Amino acid sequence: IGIGDDGTIPGLKYADEDEYILVRAIEKFCFPAITYTLERVQLHDEREVLVLCIPRSPHRPHHVLPDPADPENRKVYVRVDDKSVQASKEVREIMKGERADRNVRFNYGDKEKALMHYLGQNTYVTVDMFAALANISRKIASRTLVLLVLANVLDIFPSDVMDRYTAKQMR
Structure with missing residues (x-):
């Protein structure tokens, strides 16, 4: 976080706030809980980049639950190149099937x-x-x-x- 879509690296002026919001969102909206590491890279002018590393999980798929009051409205995303796309029904089924390990x-x-x-x-x-x-x-x-x-x-x-x-x- 802190890298532009065009590849420039402006960094974050208030990395503490961004980290706080990110960690709270992960804890509140991602199920089952994901494992991750968060690193900070110091730039110029007291700006920073947050590097979030999420390893492949044996508990896939993980869901994003935008509204805890509506548990049926959950989404699954997968990484495709440099963006996250909503997973199709087939991709979700493949993730579930891979967990079975048979x-x-x-x-x-x-x-x-x-x-x-x-x-x-x-x-x-x-x-x-x-x-x-x-x-x-x-x-x-x-x-x-x-x-x-x-x-x-x-x-x-x-x-x-x-x-x-x-x-x-x-x-």
Whole structure:
């Protein structure tokens, strides 16, 4: 905190106040509680930058609860490059599935075969594209793509517009 969107580093004039507000917001609105470290970097003219480091959590997904009186209105965000975007239903399901830490099995049927053939010729697919391609409902397409990510067959690239799925690159 204290770095401009354009990459300039103006710093914070009142870093103590910003830190106080940030820590209180994390404690009040983030569930389950997140683990983080907070560092201060001293700049010129008594200005500072706050560096918040949040390691990958085994308790994902973490929710932001903007209004504690309305617990159903909770949001999950993921980091995409230099911004935070609201996580799709699929990304939230993948995070929950990763917590289970178990091997995932699936049937390789017609829809999976059509998907892999499509991905052999195209760089990515979305839930809606897969639903149309395989002539299945969006719900089944979503569930299938989540399962294939959890089975380590596909990668997901979250986006604020539409998540993209690609075939996992073999190493």
